[in-house]
Amino acid sequence: MNAPAAAELPVVVIGAGPTGLAAAAHLIDHGIEPLVLEAGPAAAAAVREWSHVRLFSTWTEVVDPAAEKLLAPTGWTRPDPATYPSGRDWAELYLQPLADILGDRVRTGARVTGVSRAGRDRIVDADRDQQPFVVHVAHADGREERLFARAVIDASGTWATPSPAGGSGLAALGEQTAAHRITYRVPDLKDPAVRARYAGKRIAVIGSGASAFTALAYLADLARSDDGAGTKGVWILRRGISGSTFGGGTADQLPARGALGLAAKAAVDAGHVDAVTGFRTESIERDTDGRLLLAGEDGRRLDAVDELIVLTGFRPDLSFLGELRLRLDERLQAPVALASLIDPNQHSCGTVCPHGHRELSHPEQGLYLVGMKSYGRAPTFLAMTGYEQVRSVAAAIAGDLDSADRVELTLPETGVCGGAGLSDASDTQQTDGAGCCAPAPQLIRLAAPATVAAATEKAPTGGCCG
Structure with missing residues (x-):
């Protein structure tokens, strides 16, 4: 033709x-x-x-x-x-x-x-x-x-085409075999079937961005609920924790983004999530009960988890x-x-x-x-x-x-970066700010478990990708 x-x-x-x-x-x-x-x-x-x-x-x-x-x-x-x-x-x-x-x-x-x-x-x-x-x-x-x-x-x-769990940009050994226990999306824990999958389980979250923050906050909320007793998160970071790990906190020019980082930090401070730093996943194996065993490129092996949430971009x-x-x-x-x-x-x-x-x-x-x-x-x-x-x-x-x-776009000073966010936040308006790229302050110390609820109720969060 x-x-x-x-x-x-x-x-x-x-x-x-x-x-x-x-x-x-x-x-x-x-x-x-x-x-x-x-x-x-x-x-x-x-x-x-x-x-x-x-x-x-x-x-x-x-x-x-x-x-x-x-x-x-x-x-x-x-x-x-x-x-x-x-x-x-x-x-x-x-x-x-x-x-x-x-x-x-x-x-x-x-x-x-x-x-x-x-x-x-x-x-x-x-x-x-x-x-x-x-x-x-x-x-x-x-x-x-x-x-x-x-x-x-x-x-x-x-x-x-989400990125895999493997620390080298390739799928970890055993990642495909363990696919039935892995998700590459932020789970909707308001869905009863999804909630039942994670409630009372030990769950690893790999990632360091807004999507990972969201998953950590969700898991903390689940752990505090009546049907989620025993839920425990394990946050796996390829780098260490620094002053910028959780974003700008209350000093963030974007309250919505700052609240999300604070919610993740509160989940760690409250003991609902344990952080493992400097860990690059090399392989994913299964124990005799079918649980997942993650091994790092440095030879470290983590305690078994029931589910894995991979949020690596x-x-x-x-x-x-x-x-x-x-x-x-x-x-x-x-x-x-x-x-x-x-x-x-x-x-x-x-x-x-x-x-x-x-x-x-x-x-x-x-x-x-x-x-x-x-x-x-x-x-x-x-x-x-x-x-x-x-x-x-x-x-x-x-x-x-x-x-x-011709440039016909002026980005708003409160314009924000892409990422995931919390589903149950209110429609609070953003306050004026100087853009989304202000230097991050030092890590804010938060010890009260109630901080998560406060952060998630103050400001909506979420991805703005087109």
């Missing part, structure tokens, strides 16, 4: 999450037809998987302007801009209505298995940029399809882009021009400059990685940053380089 002329083709957007749906809205705003392919059974499938988690960001920061413009004729109005949505709120009150208005432009149960140039594999140079993209799709009903596109925007995120799935020419940073697996701006050794979300099509471009013209996927393995990402990315990319595809090169 001959490929049609590129100008007649849609732009294929991979992923119907917050950034992918926003990309579709911006393309429509430029008169370009999008086709959004979502592997999951519904739009915002990944967000729905952490529906119990509350975002750090308010509604003001998680609604894209072009999407809101598209929704306005339907009578849609943004929820209270000062409140913090949960993942469920975000999906049901904004993302699903947006997908509904896009209609047939969004196809669910459509997994992209490969992208290339029509008639050109990775090696071929001749007329490469003149050929449309060819996108191979596997549908949930078993059908396979080949689609053509004038450009491809990959907003597939990183949710489906995410990484991009680049497998279906193998026939395209990418230029990625060798460490972060992010576009080279973007990598220096988001290096977690130097930056958190609030110090990342707004950026667009030029930083996101590759040798393969017309291909863009956006949203969380553009950050590769870097852990901090704002929904607002993703919206600015796709605004610029859509303008570039439309040929409006003046708009594409």
Whole structure:
């Protein structure tokens, strides 16, 4: 079958999450037809998987302007801009209505298995940029399809590819065999079946970010409950504990983030969680009762645990882009021009400059990685940053380089980094601050078990990844 002329083709957007749906809205705003392919059974499938988690960001920061413009004729109005949505709120009150208005432009149960140039594999140079993209799709009903596109925007995120427990970036020996006792997500302990899995058990948590904080706070709450007596957490850190381990505490410019760190610290102080530092997991074995035995690269072996929660970050799935020419940073697996701006050794979300099509471009013209996927393995990402990315990319595809090169985003001083959070926090407004990158103070000493409840009730927390 001959490929049609590129100008007649849609732009294929991979992923119907917050950034992918926003990309579709911006393309429509430029008169370009999008086709959004979502592997999951519904739009915002990944967000729905952490529906119990509350975002750090308010509604003001998680609604894209072009999407809101598209929704306005339907009578849609943004929820209270000062409140913090949960993942469920975000999906049901904004993302699903947006997908509904896009209609047939969004196809669910459509997994992209490969992208290339029509008639050109990775090696071929001749007329490469003149050929449309060819996108191979596997549908949930078993059908396979080949689609053509004038450009491809990959907003597939990183949710489906969590990092493993192994300290070297590879799965620990025995990790796959023990999969039935491991989760790579923050568990929803309000779900009765999930709660029963962890109640009264000894549970190891590997990780040092906001998701790990959340899991620790959840386990502490479970340990204090009537049905959770005997629950014990073991917090495994690859580094030692320092003044910055729990964030800024009460001095954090972001009360929501500070409260989350304080909740995790209180879980340790109250004895609901034991911390093991400098431990890099090499293998996971099972004892005669089927419990998990973790061994470290330094030869240490930990007491057996019943369950393991691995929260070591995410990484991009680049497998279906193998026939395209990418230029990625060798460490972060992010576009080279973007990598220096988001290096977690130097930056958190609030110090990342707004950026667009030029930083996101590759040798393969017309291909863009956006949203969380553009950050590769870097852990901090704002929904607002993703919206600015796709605004610029859509303008570039439309040929409006003046708009594409113009920065139209000012990150709020209280803008926050991605991560997980507590589901039962109130919708307290954030106070003014000087950004999310203030130097962390010394570790705050908290001894009272009640601190966890106080911290979790004061401020909502959660991931704001797009």
